[in-house]
Amino acid sequence: QVQLQESGPGLVKPSQTLSLTCTVSGGSISSTYYYWNWIRQPAGKGLEWIGRIYPSGTTNYNPSLKSRVTISLEKSKNQFSLKLTSVTAADTAVYYCARDLVRGVIGYWGQGTLVTVSS
Amino acid sequence: QAGLTQPPSVSKGLRQTATLTCTGNSNNVGDQGAAWLQQHQGHPPKLLSYRNNRPSGISERFSASRSGNTASLTITGLQPEDEADYYCSAWDTSLSAQVFGTGTRVTVL
Numbered sequence: 001q002v003q004l005q006e007s008g009p010g011l012v013k014p015s016q017t018l019s020l021t022c023t024v025s026g027g028s029i030s031s032t033y034y035y036w037n038w039i040r041q042p043a044g045k046g047l048e049w050i051g052r053i054y055p056s057g058t059t060n061y062n063p064s065l066k067s068r069v070t071i072s073l074e075k076s077k078n079q080f081s082l083k084l085t086s087v088t089a090a091d092t093a094v095y096y097c098a099r100d101l102v103r104g105v106i107g108y109w110g111q112g113t114l115v116t117v118s119s
Numbered sequence: 120q121a122g123l124t125q126p127p128s129v130s131k132g133l134r135q136t137a138t139l140t141c142t143g144n145s146n147n148v149g150d151q152g153a154a155w156l157q158q159h160q161g162h163p164p165k166l167l168s169y170r171n172n173r174p175s176g177i178s179e180r181f182s183a184s185r186s187g188n189t190a191s192l193t194i195t196g197l198q199p200e201d202e203a204d205y206y207c208s209a210w211d212t213s214l215s216a217q218v219f220g221t222g223t224r225v226t227v228l
């Protein structure tokens with residue numbers, strides 16, 4: 001059973017870059033067929049998909065965030081990461097990393113990590 | 120990013136049946152169907168159903184269907200533990216993006 005765990009700073013200053021890492025266990029991040037995703041959820045609000053990456057390095061991003069987002073793989077560490085630039089208070093949310101169960105269906109989720117943007 | 124539309128809330132009595140809807144378009148729900156997720160407060164979402172399948176361990180009380188651009192999740196024999204937020208999700212082939220529904224809060228009276 002694949003497991004995912006998010007890590008990174010819980011507090012980021014406005015205008016800076018938010019950086020998170022997702023560590024994968026119970027499976028290889030290099031396995032073909034599955035996409036690795038980032039999703040976020042502001043307190044009391046719904047889910048927002050940020051983007052995904054395939055083991056080949058191919059990415060898809062939420063059009064509304066695309067200019068600020070980079071998702072990358074670190075295969076040697078079985079991790080993938082998220083960078084979100086020029087953050088504002090609106091980027092405060094619980095950030096989840098997740099993997100497809102089957103293509104296009106997100107089935108495995110990390111526990112989530114709260115990131116607060118504040119000076 | 121265009122999302123999928125869900126009613127904000129549904130309230131039903133214990134052991135009754137609740138039906139949740141999720142409306143998209145021909146590029147997402149109408150094309151590839153929708154997955155359904157359950158989220159309890161303070162916890163990550165859990166996949167309940169996808170493409171007429173239930174993941175291992177999910178109760179048969181949860182069943183999904185689709186008609187055109189609208190997906191539905193039916194919860195039979197409502198239990199107190201079914202009180203949660205429910206989200207639908209689908210891949211949008213036009214946006215090349217995953218889209219989520221606005222979420223429905225289910226209350227068991």
